[in-house]
Amino acid sequence: MLIELSIKNFAIIEALSISFRKGLTVLTGETGAGKSIIIDAINLLAGGRGSSEFVRHGEEKAELEGLFSIDESKHQVKDKADEFGIDISEGMIVLRRDISESGKSICRINGKLVTLSILREIGRSLIDIHGQHEHQELMANSFHLPLLDQFGAEKITDALQDYQMLYRNYDELKKQWENLNQNEQQMAHRLDLIKFQVEEIKKADLKLNEDDELLEEKKKINNFERIYEGLTTAYQSLRGDQRAMDWLARAMEELDEAAALDPNYKSSSEQVSNSFYILEEVASTIRSNLDLLEYDPERLEMIESRLNELNGLKRKYGKSIEDILAYFHKIESEMETIQNREVHVSQLEKQISVVKSDLLFKAATLSKLRQSFADNLTTYIHQELKELYMEKTVFEVRFLQKGSDKNEDNIQIRKNGLDEVEFFLSTNPGEPLKPLSKVASGGELSRIMLALKNIFSKHQGITSIIFDEVDTGVSGRVAQSIGEKIYRVAVDSQVLCISHLPQVAALADTHLFISKEMEKGRTRTSVKALNEDEQIKEIGRMISGVEITELTKQHAKELLEQAGLLKERFANLSV
CATH class of the missing domain: 1.20.1050 (Glutathione S-transferase Yfyf (Class Pi); Chain A, domain 2)
Incomplete structure (x- = not known):
């Protein structure tokens, strides 16, 4: 469901934050107060078409943000979010859209920048807006x-x-x-191409990881001088006159004598002795490696040539030798298939x-x-x-x-x-x-759509369903019936409804009154959640117009009482 909607610098709305609840929320107010603007804002959050005209005059951008809660184990939007790499934690989704004065949009879902098409796909899984002419x-x-x-x-x-x-x-x-079953000429061209490719790859005689091994060998040859110098210095440090091995041998002899006189020094003597023999073996290995080291410029040239050949094949057939070999097996099979096409x-x-x-x-x-x-x-x-x-x-x-x-x-x-x-x-x-x-379109279409919505809302998994003046053109018992249908949809889904019908307003679980006022020469829209007395007055206004009499208030109370009985009946049915 939609929990919170934040609107800033949008049309005649300077700044507005609206909290929504479960069930049926009805939005009422005078014509032009901004009811449909709120629905327009929600529609844009769901990926609707934006325009610079939505940006409040004199401002740089309009900012829209909506917080939704979902059941992660059931809702279809979870799979869509996973597909686009969008993280959903604790079943919360935040849709945000900024529209600049140039008309361009920046869209985010849970803080992640997304394209408008992704916002639309996620948004339409959360919100379903149904208007009279939409x-x-x-x-x-x-x-x-x-x-x-x-x-x-x-x-x-x-x-x-x-x-x-x-x-x-x-x-x-x-x-x-x-x-x-392509034409013969296309097949012949294709066969010639893959024959050439098979032959080229086969001739290269590729081996897995060959390029990595060659690069390692090239690195060694290119750094021959530094390696030789380092090994020589290391060997001389160990084996030269009055160098490490001589001093370590002396330390070993002295500790050996001390351990013979006092067993407490036996452990130290053994450790130094072990270190001496280990370093002696290391020095011997370094000496052997120095004898084997040889700078081979011809080998380096061969490596460069082979790497260039491998890189040429990679540009044609794959990013790695493994990819090239996989491609080779694929086209080899294709070649056999074409040759035995029939x-x-x-x-x-x-x-x-x-x-x-x-x-x-x-x-x-x-x-x-x-x-x-x-x-x-x-x-x-x-x-x-x-x-x-x-x-x-x-x-x-x-x-x-x-x-x-x-x-x-x-x-x-x-x-x-x-x-x-x-x-x-x-x-x-x-x-x-x-x-x-x-x-x-018209009253009949509204009723048909409500009938379909009432059935399919349970199967579509939509978080919030919005009806924008779907009750236009109806009255009397039909209006009452439409109100009941809208409320029935709200039993299984959150429903937001803009209505001019008192019968619908009376069924609201939450009744929001939209009004506008002048402040410092600018029009501002405000939203207020009505208490019971305020709701009676508003329904009375919807019944009779500007003048609200005691009789009108009584009629409004009767509508609310009837609505209460209807809600009880639906509650008993759901149980």
Whole structure:
């Protein structure tokens, strides 16, 4: 859920910080007070299109920040955050967006700089904004199949995952077949190229870690003089006249005599004695190494030449010898495949045929499951629409292509199965069913969208759902029904709602009043959480306009009492 929203220098808002709670939060106020501006700010946090026009006049930038809490074990945003390397600790996510006066945006998620597209992907997993004229996911037919799959819960999910696992195998086989069926000229050019590459790599006779060994050897030769000088000095320090070994031998003799007279010195005598023999062996090794040291400029030249050859191959075929050899084995296999193309094409066609048959069987099973859940969804939708006084509206989940086509060659196999799904509606008796995207906007559209939201909000995993004046164009019993639907969505999701309907405002768990005032010649927007008495007055204003009478207040109290009974009923149902 959205816990805190901070807005600074945004439109007519100078600085505003709003805390939100669970359940239904209703925002009311006079037209132009800034209600929709708050929703605009949330929309921009979710990756909406920004503009310099949002920056408050005279300021350099607008600053927007939102704190969200999620259930890390369940919420889909956790996987998205992991994908983009965004750390989520204690189930908290902070979205931040700064918009400069030039219109450019800087976006951050939990302090990490991200692109606008990443902010949008994360934001849309947390917030779903539905406005009167806004094109939403539910309106786009490309989302209808995923929504149906979500409605089908684990049964469809398991069948879909099973299908997609086999589909990946099928898709890879198809790509191999297509590559082998390029035109003859392309295949000939490809064969010539990889023959040359195979020969070049084979001729180089590569050995793993060869480059590292050569670099080490080159380093030794280049530093021959310094190494020789160091070993000579070290040897002379140990073995020269009156040097370390002579003094150590004398110390060993003296301590040996002392230990013979007093056993307390035996340990020291043994340690010095051991050190003498160890250093004597070291000096001998240094002497042997000095005898073997030899500066070989020809060897250095050979190493340079070999390293240049290896670096040339790396530029062409990989960053390391291991990568080059892996590429060699790959193109060697490809060369064999092209040279025996007909045999491989025949084998692939047999494999594809077998996998396709299995895939079609799984696709048919998936389609049957979907059609079964589509019938259930249709029943639910009709019940929701009936409660919204649209009992004559007909809803249908239409399968535009089904997996039962007997001619397999005509079936288009897709990543998500064989089905294309679109929601169709007819709002008036005798009228033909039309795609949901073609249904006219207005009061009917608001109710249809609420019905769908009420069902799908439980399956979408959205943290916060925002309704921006979706109740426009309705009144009376329909308004009451819309209020009930909005509240029902709020039982399972946090809902923020801008409304002009007293029936909706009465159902608020939190009622925020938005107002504007003049200060030092500038307009400022403020937000206030209303107590019970203030809520009665505001609902009264919504009922009657400017003048609030005792009768209006009584009517407002009755609405609040009815709302309280409705909430109790929903609470009992959830238990």
